[in-house]
Amino acid sequence: MANLHGSFWEDKIKALAMHDLKEPLGLCLLLFYINRFTRYPQTKQEVRTRFKNWAQYDPIFQDLKLQTAFETFVEVYPKLLKYFTNDKSTSGPLFKHHTFLHGDYHAGNIFFVTDPKTQEDQTPEVKDVITIDWQGYGIGHSASDLAYFLSFCDPSEELDLAIMQSYYEELTKKVPKETYPFQVMVREVEIRLLGMGVSGFNGFRDTPETMKNRSHLMSRNGLESEDMMKHGVLRMKRMGYVLEKWEKENLLHNLNELENVY
Numbered sequence: 001m002a003n004l005h006g007s008f009w010e011d012k013i014k015a016l017a018m019h020d021l022k023e024p025l026g027l028c029l030l031l032f033y034i035n036r037f038t039r040y041p042q043t044k045q046e047v048r049t050r051f052k053n054w055a056q057y058d059p060i061f062q063d064l065k066l067q068t069a070f071e072t073f074v075e076v077y078p079k080l081l082k083y084f085t086n087d088k089s090t091s092g093p094l095f096k097h098h099t100f101l102h103g104d105y106h107a108g109n110i111f112f113v114t115d116p117k118t119q120e121d122q123t124p125e126v127k128d129v130i131t132i133d134w135q136g137y138g139i140g141h142s143a144s145d146l147a148y149f150l151s152f153c154d155p156s157e158e159l160d161l162a163i164m165q166s167y168y169e170e171l172t173k174k175v176p177k178e179t180y181p182f183q184v185m186v187r188e189v190e191i192r193l194l195g196m197g198v199s200g201f202n203g204f205r206d207t208p209e210t211m212k213n214r215s216h217l218m219s220r221n222g223l224e225s226e227d228m229m230k231h232g233v234l235r236m237k238r239m240g241y242v243l244e245k246w247e248k249e250n251l252l253h254n255l256n257e258l259e260n261v262y
Contacts, residue, residue: 001105002167005142006174008100040198044071053207058233069243079255083191086140092259093184095141103136105145106152147192155237183261190242197239200232
């Protein structure tokens with residue numbers, strides 16, 4: 001992913017000479033999250049009701065600390081909407097760079113070519129990586145692909161940081177560090193993860209009974225409601241620790257400092 005982004009960073013993307021890259025075709029999935037993001041509950045009571053309705057589904061809905069964070073976010077999210085665009089930022093250090101995006105980058109779309117001599121090893125040597133399912137490609141912010149990939153992983157602050165560090169190390173082999181500091185990348189990814197977390201939370205807008213009634217209709221269209229809800233829980237957990245981090249950094253109540261990442 002980092003090699004892909006670095007290879008087409010900013011002006012380098014012109015080398016593709018693909019007419020349909022004028023529009024962000026690759027952001028169909030991201031824009032789906034953005035659209036759902038704007039429908040975050042408008043009151044704290046709506047958040048409480050949703051947690052209460054789903055309390056028996058997963059322990060996450062019994063987490064009072066997380067519920068409080070989601071209630072606080074009711075007042076925060078309108079101020080973040082300006083970042084949920086595919087345009088380059090004209091002020092501040094965030095979201096100032098465009099590159100070529102895959103648009104649906106997750107482990108299910110990746111093949112690892114390993115050395116046959118190491119096939120029996122616990123950790124086979126990877127010789128090449130092949131990415132499939134490119135119908136969502138387009139131009140956008142690199143953090144969109146990276147955050148989307150993370151949103152499919154089991155939530156872990158330590159693992160997320162390790163993945164981001166590995167990504168950044170590879171990316172900056174082609175992108176000068178001074179033009180894209182690590183702290184800027186992390187903040188961009190956090191913002192994107194919040195949007196995906198809200199999308200996950202919005203998967204529980206209906207009551208369990210209503211969701212059960214709809215599940216057969218979803219199955220007929222190739223969608224498994226249980227899988228979608230499991231992914232929603234993962235995104236909510238990751239959103240929770242981003243909010244906790246921002247609380248510790250005094251950002252939730254002082255979003256003017258959001259771009260002060262140096």
